[in-house]
Amino acid sequence: MSLTADEVKNIAYLARIQIDASDSENYAKDLSSILDFVAQMNAVDTENVPPMAHPLDLPQRLRPDEVTEENQRELFQSIAPAVEAGLYLVPKVIE
Amino acid sequence: MHDKTLSELAAGLKQREFSSQELTRHFLDRIARHNETLNAFVTVTEEHAMAAAQAADARLSGGDGGPLTGIPLAQKDIFCTLGIKTSCGSKMLDNFPAPYDATVVAKLKDAGTVLLGKLNMDEFAMGSSNETSYYGTVKNPWRLDCVPGGSSGGSAAAVAAGLTPAATGTDTGGSIRQPAAFCGITGLKPTYGRVSRWGMIAFASSLDQGGPMARSAEDCALMLGAMAGFDEKDSTSVNQPVPDYTATLNQDLAGLKVGLPKEFFEGELDSGVAQALEQAIAEYKKMGVAFKEISLPNIGLSVPAYYVIAPSECSSNLARYDGVRYGYRCQDPKDLEDLYLRTRGEGFGAEVKRRILIGTYALSAGYYDAYYLKAQKIRRLIADDFKRALEEVDVLLGPTTPTPAFGIGEKTGDPIAMYLSDIFTIAVNLAGLPGMSLPVGFADGKPVGMQLIGNYFDEARLLNVAHRYQQATDWHRRLPEQFA
Numbered sequence: 001m002s003l004t005a006d007e008v009k010n011i012a013y014l015a016r017i018q019i020d021a022s023d024s025e026n027y028a029k030d031l032s033s034i035l036d037f038v039a040q041m042n043a044v045d046t047e048n049v050p051p052m053a054h055p056l057d058l059p060q061r062l063r064p065d066e067v068t069e070e071n072q073r074e075l076f077q078s079i080a081p082a083v084e085a086g087l088y089l090v091p092k093v094i095e
Numbered sequence: 096m097h098d099k100t101l102s103e104l105a106a107g108l109k110q111r112e113f114s115s116q117e118l119t120r121h122f123l124d125r126i127a128r129h130n131e132t133l134n135a136f137v138t139v140t141e142e143h144a145m146a147a148a149q150a151a152d153a154r155l156s157g158g159d160g161g162p163l164t165g166i167p168l169a170q171k172d173i174f175c176t177l178g179i180k181t182s183c184g185s186k187m188l189d190n191f192p193a194p195y196d197a198t199v200v201a202k203l204k205d206a207g208t209v210l211l212g213k214l215n216m217d218e219f220a221m222g223s224s225n226e227t228s229y230y231g232t233v234k235n236p237w238r239l240d241c242v243p244g245g246s247s248g249g250s251a252a253a254v255a256a257g258l259t260p261a262a263t264g265t266d267t268g269g270s271i272r273q274p275a276a277f278c279g280i281t282g283l284k285p286t287y288g289r290v291s292r293w294g295m296i297a298f299a300s301s302l303d304q305g306g307p308m309a310r311s312a313e314d315c316a317l318m319l320g321a322m323a324g325f326d327e328k329d330s331t332s333v334n335q336p337v338p339d340y341t342a343t344l345n346q347d348l349a350g351l352k353v354g355l356p357k358e359f360f361e362g363e364l365d366s367g368v369a370q371a372l373e374q375a376i377a378e379y380k381k382m383g384v385a386f387k388e389i390s391l392p393n394i395g396l397s398v399p400a401y402y403v404i405a406p407s408e409c410s411s412n413l414a415r416y417d418g419v420r421y422g423y424r425c426q427d428p429k430d431l432e433d434l435y436l437r438t439r440g441e442g443f444g445a446e447v448k449r450r451i452l453i454g455t456y457a458l459s460a461g462y463y464d465a466y467y468l469k470a471q472k473i474r475r476l477i478a479d480d481f482k483r484a485l486e487e488v489d490v491l492l493g494p495t496t497p498t499p500a501f502g503i504g505e506k507t508g509d510p511i512a513m514y515l516s517d518i519f520t521i522a523v524n525l526a527g528l529p530g531m532s533l534p535v536g537f538a539d540g541k542p543v544g545m546q547l548i549g550n551y552f553d554e555a556r557l558l559n560v561a562h563r564y565q566q567a568t569d570w571h572r573r574l575p576e577q578f579a
Contacts, residue, residue, distance in 0.1 A: 018440030051471035055527025081424035
């Protein structure tokens with residue numbers, strides 16, 4: 001399995017990570033070698049094997065839908081890059 | 096005092112041979128003297144430490160101290176610490192003072208321990224050598240030109256050099272056991288669900304597990320007792336009572352059945368590692384332990400399956416770093432998309448980006464079945480191999496790593512070669528089993544680690560098997576000459 005620099009650019013966009021054009025060849029090379037390496041899995045027939053999603057095969061624990069947390073907006077926003085009037089600021093989205 | 100074990104230090108505190116403040120000062124002085132050489136600490140919390148030590152001394156003089164009251168220790172910088180920088184080894188969180196304590200941090204605080212500081216690690220725990228840290232490589236105290244292992248490399252180096260009596264680590268594919276082996280200390284990765292993951296920054300949530308790193312199995316038993324237990328805040332935490340891990344340390348090993356997975360002893364096992372293992376096996380035979388060769392036929396597929404599962408989960412977990420609510424944000428974003436793209440492009444290092452990209456690809460439309468689902472099926476085969484083996488024997492024993500510590504820079508150009516240094520540890524995470532590493536000698540002047548793997552929630556047995564070996568040998572008491 002070999003990825004091109006263009007494919008890497010697309011994947012990076014899906015992940016919202018900017019990659020310099022000069023680096024995309026290197027990433028293409030590294031990712032291709034990792035994909036070749038994991039292709040070893042294909043040698044095994046897993047047709048009737050149930051996938052293992054949880055190491056202990058335990059069901060997800062449920063809890064009642066009740067408020068358990070206190071509002072800590074000021075504490076949490078004190079470490080934000082930009083806030084105003086209790087809101088997180090981002091560049092303008094709607095003109 | 097830095098050559099003593101936790102229980103020896105605790106006894107010294109109880110008998111007033113020294114105070115917690117004196118003990119804490121001793122370790123802070125050692126950090127000041129040696130950290131420039133080792134780069135093990137990212138943050139030293141001197142003021143916090145001295146205040147906590149003073150409070151511990153008050154408790155001790157009132158006679159109400161527990162087994163860890165007044166003991167200094169350090170946290171891997173992946174655990175959130177209220178008001179203290181929690182970087183996870185990344186530029187992305189270089190400006191992040193956590194707004195709360197992780198459950199593990201709170202539990203160790205409640206036990207009366209004193210936090211010396213936060214330990215260096217591979218960025219977001221992705222690495223096997225500590226070379227992916229934003230804060231630079233940690234040095235191996237036994238050989239300064241070698242890596243300490245990773246991702247808990249700062250924890251392993253700090254314990255090995257006597258800069259802290261014990262530390263926490265986390266293990267997603269070997270990140271406690273491999274650095275413990277490379278630095279000649281003892282480390283335990285508990286069963287998945289045994290120690291709360293709440294406030295432990297997520298890498299691959301179905302594999303991540305926190306655990307203790309210390310000089311001896313007895314120290315790990317003391318630490319694990321304080322760290323383990325059910326936590327409502329972690330949806331994968333398992334509600335099972337925590338046994339007194341120190342109570343069973345001395346149990347007789349006569350009649351114990353230990354399996355030697357033949358796949359661990361084939362291939363390119365370093366001859367010095369093989370020799371040290373042989374001697375350890377001979378030591379156990381003297382104690383009446385019975386050995387049996389067993390097979391884990393699918394173990395060879397564990398690294399390929401891991402490098403689909405872990406990156407997939409990481410690509411999802413690390414989506415939260417968006418430059419909006421906390422952490423790094425790029426300068427002057429021109430629009431929201433530019434904010435995301437550049438914040439993440441500038442805030443993450445190369446290995447983290449590689450893994451997010453692999454995971455994004457593996458989970459993308461049309462590829463999910465071929466990669467993620469396939470890997471989850473292989474994972475089942477690997478877990479079943481262990482299940483069968485542990486029906487025949489009580490514990491599995493083998494090397495922790497195929498070689499002792501490698502040189503700094505030796506594997507940074509080849510991601511696959513780096514990944515393969517975790518070939519013996521990764522399968523244990525895929526299965527969710529407990530595993531530990533303890534020192535069993537030296538090869539070429541570098542420590543050799545032996546790995547013990549047990550059944551689900553059988554940490555007490557692993558600690559018992561490790562402790563009996565450490566009663567008969569003194570590898571775990573050795574200190575690197577430069578830091579003695």
